[in-house]
Amino acid sequence: MVSPVIQNLVNRLRRLPGIGTRSAERIVFHLMAAQGGEIAALADSLTELGERICTCGICGNLSDSDPCPVCGNPEREREIICVVEQVEDLYAIERSSQYRGLYHVLGGVLSPIAGIGPNELSIGKLVERVRHKGVRELIVATNTSTEGEATALYLVHVFKEDRVRLTRIAHGIPVGGHLSYVDSGTMAKALEGRRPLS
C-alpha cells in the first residue's frame, strides 16, 4: 500500500552507505514535508555531480575541473607529493589545512588476494611525475593496514634508485586521546616513532 514513487526512492536511498530502511523513510518524509524546492535542489545537485565530476589527469583527485583545484593552484608546493589510497584520504588531509604540497591518488592498495597488483594502481603515473617534475619528497600516507604498509614498502622499492626522499606520515596517540584508551598497535607505533624532546 506504499506509493511506488516513495518506495522507489526509499530503495535507492538505502543503498547508500550508512543509510538503512528507517533512515531512508525518515529522509523521504522530511523531503515531502520540506518547503521551497528542497527536493528539486537536491536532485539538481546530484545531477550536477553526475555530469561535472571528473578525475584529475595529474593526481587522480575528483573535482569539477581537470587539473583539479589542488594541481591547478600555483601556490601549492610542487616538489612534495603526498601519496594516498583514495580521494577520501586527500579530503581528510585537506581538512587539516596543514599541507601545502600536491597529492597522488593510487586508487587503492596492493592486495594479491583481491588481485590488485602495481598495474591496477596509478603507480606508473607516480613514477613519471617523480622523474619528470623534480619531486623532492613523497609522503606516503597509505593506511596502516597490512596492504597499506605493503604498498608503502613497494614504493620504497620502486624509488630506491631515484633521488626523491620517501617519508611516512606519523602514527601514534591521537591528539586529545588518553593513553589508557589507546589500542596496543597504536601504542607500539607511538613508542617506535618517538622523537627527541628538544
Add this chain to the structure above:
Amino acid sequence: MVSPVIQNLVNRLRRLPGIGTRSAERIVFHLMAAQGGEIAALADSLTELGERICTCGICGNLSDSDPCPVCGNPEREREIICVVEQVEDLYAIERSSQYRGLYHVLGGVLSPIAGIGPNELSIGKLVERVRHKGVRELIVATNTSTEGEATALYLVHVFKEDRVRLTRIAHGIPVGGHLSYVDSGTMAKALEGRRPLS
C-alpha cells in the same frame, strides 16, 4: 580546495535528518565511485517524488494518486478509520499488515504552546467523514505524548453525540521486551490496560 560541486551536494545532504557532514561526504564519495548511472537514477527518483507526490483529499495520506492507494482500495473496510498524527505513523501501521480499515491523518496534534488548535488539524474533515460515510469505529492512534493524549480526549469530546465507537490503540510492553528494561510510564500503561486471561 574542495570542488564546489561536491561541497554543494554535501551541504544539501547534511540537512537531511540523521545525516551529518561525515556521512554526507561518505555518500558523495560512494556515488562518485558508483557505476551504472546510480547518480542519475537517484536524481530521477527525487524529481519524480517532487513532481508526483500529492496529498489524498480523503485521508491526508501522501502518495502518487488521489485518492491514495488505501482509500482507493475497494477491499479495505470503510467503516473503521484509524486516526494518526502524521503520514509516517500510517506507514508504520501499514508495515504490520494487521490493519484493513482506512486512515485519517490529522497533520499534527493539539498544542496550545505551538499555537496548534483544532482548526490547524484536519478535524473538520474527520467529522464530515464520520457523519456522512457510516463510520462505525475510530481507532485513535496518536502518540502517548501529552499533546497526543490531549488530542485523543478532544476527539472523544467532538464525537460524544455521534454513534461512532472511539477506541485507543493499546500501549504496553513491546513484544520481545523484557519487563526489567521497561520504563515506568510504559509499565503503568501495561498494568492499566491489562486484559482478562481467557
